[in-house]
Amino acid sequence: xxxxxxxxxxxxxxxxxxxxxxxxxxxxxxxxxxxxxxxxxxxxxxxxxxxxxxxxxxxxxxxxxxxxxxxxxxxxxxxxxxxxxxxxxxxxxxxxxxxxxxxxxxxxxxxxxxxxxxxxxxxxxxxxxxxxxxxxxxxxxxxxxxxxxxxxxxxxxxxxxxxxxxxxxxxxxxxxxxxxxxxxxxxxxxxxxxxxxxxxxxxxxxxxxxx
Numbered sequence: 001x002x003x004x005x006x007x008x009x010x011x012x013x014x015x016x017x018x019x020x021x022x023x024x025x026x027x028x029x030x031x032x033x034x035x036x037x038x039x040x041x042x043x044x045x046x047x048x049x050x051x052x053x054x055x056x057x058x059x060x061x062x063x064x065x066x067x068x069x070x071x072x073x074x075x076x077x078x079x080x081x082x083x084x085x086x087x088x089x090x091x092x093x094x095x096x097x098x099x100x101x102x103x104x105x106x107x108x109x110x111x112x113x114x115x116x117x118x119x120x121x122x123x124x125x126x127x128x129x130x131x132x133x134x135x136x137x138x139x140x141x142x143x144x145x146x147x148x149x150x151x152x153x154x155x156x157x158x159x160x161x162x163x164x165x166x167x168x169x170x171x172x173x174x175x176x177x178x179x180x181x182x183x184x185x186x187x188x189x190x191x192x193x194x195x196x197x198x199x200x201x202x203x204x205x206x207x208x209x210x211x
Contacts, residue, residue, distance in 0.1 A: 008034035009209035012047040014074070015039050016064040018054035018089055027191040031202035032209075041069035049208035050077050054089030055151065058098035058105055058113065061089055071106065078108050081181045083208035088152060091178065091185030095156050109178065110159035116152075118171030123153040130176045130188060132166045138184055138203045139166075146196045148176075148188035155187050182211065 011033040013021055021037065028035050028051070038044045052074065054061055065071050078084055086094055093105045098113040105113070116124055127147040132139060155174040158164055166177035168187070178185045184204060190197035 007209075008032055009049065009205050010034050010036065010045070010047040011049045011051060011205065011208070012036045012038050012044050013051045013053065014044075014065075014068075014070055014090075016054070016061065016068055016070060018056050018061045018064065021053060023189075023191040024051065024053050024087065027198055027201045028205065030198060031205040033205050038070075039068065041073040044073055044077075048211065049083045049085060049205060050074070051085045051087070052090035052093070053087040054093070056089060057101050057103075058089070058093060059101040059103035061093060062103050062105060065093075075106065075108070078183055081183075083182045083204070083211055084184065085204050086183075086185035087191075088187060088189060091187055092154060092156050094178070094183075094185055095158070098154065100154050108183070109156070109163055109180070111157050113154045114157045115154055116170055116172070116174055119153075120171055123151060124170045125151050127193075128168050128170060128188075130166045130168050132177075133164055136165050136177075136179050136184075137207055138179070138200055140203050141199055142196050148186075148190065148193040148197060150188045152187060156185070 015037045092113040094108045095111045096107045163178045163180045165179040168176040176187045190200045
């Protein structure tokens with residue numbers, strides 16, 4: 001699914017100790033990326049795409065981001081409207097705070113991270129339908145109700161509905177993807193979501209390479 005010309009798109013993955021990065025790196029490489037892992041902000045470099053993955057709770061994640069000097073770097077990157085992908089916790093951290101542990105998060109998007117409402121099981125683990133509420137080129141070639149893989153108990157609740165890209169139902173409906181400018185955040189794990197997940201990653205890499 002990578003660039004047929006063979007040119008690889010430079011991508012930096014933020015490594016702040018919030019999860020196994022091997023799967024997302026493999027998906028990015030399959031999509032045509034030249035992947036760099038940044039253990040602190042000085043290692044971000046000048047990629048075409050910045051990726052913040054992650055699993056776990058917001059407070060320790062924010063502590064690790066601050067310790068690595070990542071917070072101002074990420075905020076400057078997004079403010080410049082450069083291509084950004086947040087995955088799972090990497091999406092939740094874009095909001096102002098988290099109800100899980102009261103953490104103040106990045107505040108890029110208005111709203112907060114909330115516990116899934118009326119969920120039949122928590123955590124929400126497994127495949128579920130992601131229903132788009134508007135079109136976005138990251139989902140090119142993907143059915144409008146395709147299934148993706150989730151592992152979470154909380155999700156972002158945006159104040160501005162215009163940023164919502166897709167929703168999923170597990171009990172009540174929750175935000176499964178957001179987009180604003182060159183920023184994309186997904187609550188599911190595309191790197192664990194089979195062909196459609198790999199297609200989404202490839203689309204994101206391709207968009208970043210063309211930006």
